[in-house]
Amino acid sequence: MLKRMALTVVLIGMAVPAFAQEPTWRKDIKPLVEAQCIECHGATAPEYNEWEILGDAKKEVGPRMDTYPHFMSYVIWPATGAMMRRLDDGKISGKPGNMYQFLGNSDADRDKNLQTIKEWLGDGAWNLNRWKERKGVPGVTKEQLETIKAKY
Ligand code: HEC
Numbered sequence: 001m002l003k004r005m006a007l008t009v010v011l012i013g014m015a016v017p018a019f020a021q022e023p024t025w026r027k028d029i030k031p032l033v034e035a036q037c038i039e040c041h042g043a044t045a046p047e048y049n050e051w052e053i054l055g056d057a058k059k060e061v062g063p064r065m066d067t068y069p070h071f072m073s074y075v076i077w078p079a080t081g082a083m084m085r086r087l088d089d090g091k092i093s094g095k096p097g098n099m100y101q102f103l104g105n106s107d108a109d110r111d112k113n114l115q116t117i118k119e120w121l122g123d124g125a126w127n128l129n130r131w132k133e134r135k136g137v138p139g140v141t142k143e144q145l146e147t148i149k150a151k152y
Pocket of ligand 1: 036039040058059061063079082083084086087098099102
């Protein structure tokens with residue numbers, strides 16, 4: 001009996017990863033944005049298009065990204081790849097994006113939160129490309145965009 005109980009415990013323990021839910025905006029990303037970003041990117045911040053026309057003031061204020069559609073405008077369009085370029089840890093490019101620092105209070109924290117966002121966006125979706133080619137860097141492809149899952 002004891003043996004069977006122990007086996008049951010092991011099996012339940014093993015089953016957990018299989019049932020682990022995929023990350024969603026509501027469950028994982030929104031709380032992260034609320035904890036780390038809305039201080040500067042909340043509901044009172046200018047929307048991306050308003051922010052875009054601010055000129056020099058753009059450096060001082062962050063654009064709004066506290067809802068799913070606002071957030072996705074820095075992933076897909078119009079600010080294609082901005083989210084990835086700003087949050088990237090620089091392990092491949094050599095230089096982290098300037099918003100990476102806000103992902104957490106320690107390297108471990110930042111790494112964990114970055115992995116959550118990457119996993120949520122989808123396998124193959126972490127692309128730093130813009131919509132169009134710039135300085136020799138090709139524009140994002142339809143194939144790259146199709147890897148985006150970003151479940152609500
Ligand atoms: C202390 C304030 C502050 C915090 C906290 C902050 N940001 Fe920012 N962010 C800014 C400012 C100011 C700008 C505009 C200046 C610039 O481009 O660097 C900006 C710009 C950005 C941009 C560029 C948008 C574009 O289209 O070019 C992205 C993406 C971004 N932030 C994401 C984030 C994310 C995600 C977080 C949370 C992990 C975050 N930021 C936390 C202040 C902040």
